[in-house]
Amino acid sequence: MTKHDGLTKGWSRDQMAARAAQELQDGFYVNLGIGIPTLVANHVPAGMTVTLQSENGMLGIGPFPTEDAIDPDLINAGKQTISQLPHSAYFDSATSFAMIRGGKIDLTVLGGMEVSEAADIANWMVPGKMIKGMGGAMDLVAGVKKIIVVMEHCAKDGTPKFVPACTLPLTGRNVVDMLITDLAVFKRPDHAAPFQLVELAPGVTAEELAARTTAHYLS
Amino acid sequence: MAQKIYPDAKAALDGLLRNDMLIACGGFGLCGIPERLLDAVRDSGVTGLTFASNNAGIDNEGIGKLLRTRQVKKMIASYVGENKEFERQYLSGELEVEFSPQGTLAERMRAAGAGIPGFYTKTGVGTLVAEGKDVKVFGGEEYILEEGIFADLALVKAWKADTTGNVVFRKTARNFNVPAATCGKVCVVEVEEIVQPGELDADAIHLPGVYVQRLICGAPYDKKIEFRTTRTTDVG
Numbered sequence A: 001m002t003k004h005d006g007l008t009k010g011w012s013r014d015q016m017a018a019r020a021a022q023e024l025q026d027g028f029y030v031n032l033g034i035g036i037p038t039l040v041a042n043h044v045p046a047g048m049t050v051t052l053q054s055e056n057g058m059l060g061i062g063p064f065p066t067e068d069a070i071d072p073d074l075i076n077a078g079k080q081t082i083s084q085l086p087h088s089a090y091f092d093s094a095t096s097f098a099m100i101r102g103g104k105i106d107l108t109v110l111g112g113m114e115v116s117e118a119a120d121i122a123n124w125m126v127p128g129k130m131i132k133g134m135g136g137a138m139d140l141v142a143g144v145k146k147i148i149v150v151m152e153h154c155a156k157d158g159t160p161k162f163v164p165a166c167t168l169p170l171t172g173r174n175v176v177d178m179l180i181t182d183l184a185v186f187k188r189p190d191h192a193a194p195f196q197l198v199e200l201a202p203g204v205t206a207e208e209l210a211a212r213t214t215a216h217y218l219s
Numbered sequence B: 001m002a003q004k005i006y007p008d009a010k011a012a013l014d015g016l017l018r019n020d021m022l023i024a025c026g027g028f029g030l031c032g033i034p035e036r037l038l039d040a041v042r043d044s045g046v047t048g049l050t051f052a053s054n055n056a057g058i059d060n061e062g063i064g065k066l067l068r069t070r071q072v073k074k075m076i077a078s079y080v081g082e083n084k085e086f087e088r089q090y091l092s093g094e095l096e097v098e099f100s101p102q103g104t105l106a107e108r109m110r111a112a113g114a115g116i117p118g119f120y121t122k123t124g125v126g127t128l129v130a131e132g133k134d135v136k137v138f139g140g141e142e143y144i145l146e147e148g149i150f151a152d153l154a155l156v157k158a159w160k161a162d163t164t165g166n167v168v169f170r171k172t173a174r175n176f177n178v179p180a181a182t183c184g185k186v187c188v189v190e191v192e193e194i195v196q197p198g199e200l201d202a203d204a205i206h207l208p209g210v211y212v213q214r215l216i217c218g219a220p221y222d223k224k225i226e227f228r229t230t231r232t233t234d235v236g
Helices: A013-021 A036-043 A093-101 A137-143 A206-211 B035-044 B063-068 B084-091 B102-113 B177-183
Strands: A029-032 A051-054 A058-061 A084-090 A107-111 A114-116 A146-150 A178-180 A184-187 A196-200 B022-025 B049-052 B072-077 B096-099 B118-121 B135-138 B141-147 B151-157 B160-162 B184-191 B193-195 B214-217
Touching: A013 A036, A013 A146, A013 A178, A029 A036, A036 A107, A036 A146, A051 A093, A093 A137, A093 B102, A093 B177, A107 A137, A137 B102, A196 A206, B022 B177, B035 B063, B035 B151, B035 B184, B049 B063, B049 B102, B063 B072, B063 B084, B102 B118, B102 B141, B102 B177, B151 B177, B160 B184, B177 B184, B193 B214
Parallel strands: A029 A051, A029 A107, A107 A146, A146 A178, B022 B049, B022 B151, B049 B072, B072 B096, B151 B184, B160 B193, B184 B214
Antiparallel strands: A051 A058, A058 A084, A178 A184, A184 A196, B118 B141, B135 B141
């Protein structure tokens, strides 16, 4: 929750994940990033079948294994041990990214450092800091049908993260379809449209949101 | 048929290693890394190596072992976290790093293995990755040119092989091992078990023997886990 300027309202990390889960549809193939996006898996509505893709080569990610079922050959893209499901399938990395780049994955939920009003996203490097690499993030934002970014609305020091133009090196240009922060939800219908505010977190006013946002959006 | 099976990793790499060569290596984190072969490369003492591999191992595991001995000149990778020695060498400028998006890296290996020297992709358009690369518009959208990785040698870890080199992998340990295998001039594979022809289902071969020149059984394996995560109760 954003706690600067005395503002303690807004969604928790888990509530942001739950909000993202509302975008799921029955039969969707979904790739979830590390951090808040991973929590989305806990909020799949009952009765809905959603197949999770792990870019290291698996469709149908199961829950963490019990201690006696741990298998070093079975991990997710965050290198955590996982389990398989009856409908799971394994494949190599080239095939995995063929389905990502080829537009076969319906939805990805990713964390962000910055999102711009032109729907650019920066989430892989900070100049001057150790660069660990982009992993599969650039491929996901370029190829998946719908891109949802979930992030805190402001940095810990209060600096807005939904900005006119990203200051950090980009992960993708004009790729974000929906932005969910702890304060609000923004959407755009297509890649030529600006973001529209569609939802405020409980207790957050439009004025409070505007005071913490430098990006232009339709309200 | 020419004999593909070698007694150990050292023998399997005999005559294949030289300084400043480009090696494509399978594995994702510590999952499915060719650890016997990497150990043998380290023991050979060759230097100035370039590795095309999704990750660089962790401290003293996988390629991390060859970083410690300063045998690696350059990494072509998508993600290199969890590795302090890597970080030190990278920040001091001793180690050159070319970051390639994960899917682009896999496709650069696959493409080279399929005889395709370059391809256009949407991944990385408008980012640092696009710098210096040809941009072409298809159907009104921009794509950048990425080049195939033609490696001198491919190092691969698999589950089982038959004596003719047909290979199967297990679960998510397949990862980069298939594209890496195909892009090497020579591919050396280590497996957990070598079986007779006919014992593997011909309909379920992940890497046909045409891609495999040399083979060893590296068992027994003590597979490492980077992040051991469990649940305590049954999920409903």
